[in-house]
Amino acid sequence: MITSVQNGQVKQWRKLKRKRGREKEQAFLVEGFHLVDEALKSQWEVREIIFREDVDIQNEWQSYTWYQVSHEVFDAVSETENPQGVAAVVQMDELEWQGGSRVLVLDSIQDPGNLGTLIRTADAAGFDAVLLGKGTVDPFNDKVIRATQGSVFHIPLFFGELEEWIPELQGQGFHVWATSLQQATVYDELEPVTPMALIVGNEGAGVNQSYINMADERVSIPIYGQAESLNVAIASGILMYYLRN
Known part of the structure; x- marks a missing residue:
């Protein structure tokens, strides 16, 4: 479990809270069970899932790269007032224009x-x-x-x-x-x-x-x-x- 906000992985996640960091990494954070689930069900690539220490890891998510972190670490990464304790790093999708109606x-x-x-x-x-x-x-x-x-x-x-x-x-x-x-x-x-x-x-x-x-x-x-x-x-x-x- 990651317990220090000075951990290199945590520093990378925190960079994604800023536009410059997202553009450099070509990735962004999503928070909460619903949004993480939507990302996993989509065609977008989920790099890793972040779980707070008091949150159970869902069985169907265990095949992904995941990290368990302390309350302090999750609060440092989170941008919500009452976080649910789960987040994911999603790779920005490169799309090709297909037109449409x-x-x-x-x-x-x-x-x-x-x-x-x-x-x-x-x-x-x-x-x-x-x-x-x-x-x-x-x-x-x-x-x-x-x-x-x-x-x-x-x-x-x-x-x-x-x-x-x-x-x-x-x-x-x-x-x-x-x-x-x-x-x-x-x-x-x-x-x-x-x-x-x-x-x-x-x-x-x-x-x-x-x-x-x-x-x-x-x-x-x-x-x-x-x-x-x-x-x-x-x-x-x-x-x-x-x-x-």
């Missing part, structure tokens, strides 16, 4: 909870991929992972410059919608088509105007009360489910 495109989403909810909702709505543009928070951030509730292992994530992705998608036959508050058509006045890409934007600024100009359609959701706008994850959920019609 419906793709969610994210422009500078900065709140981890919003990003996790967007990924989870895209998974639930049966979208084929999520494209993360520059300025979007790291999807392997602990708060994002927890907000996805495991959907990060179900739907492919891709990264890149949207000014390159948008024309590439259009070249592949995708019809591109961008959310906008100006000169936009109310979404349910348009017929959903496939393949389709939906661009949603930053919590404060919305979709970058240059990307709006590149889109095939500008769409909006009507506000019936006095709220200034909808949360980006809520708005995206409405639109993604509409696009299933």
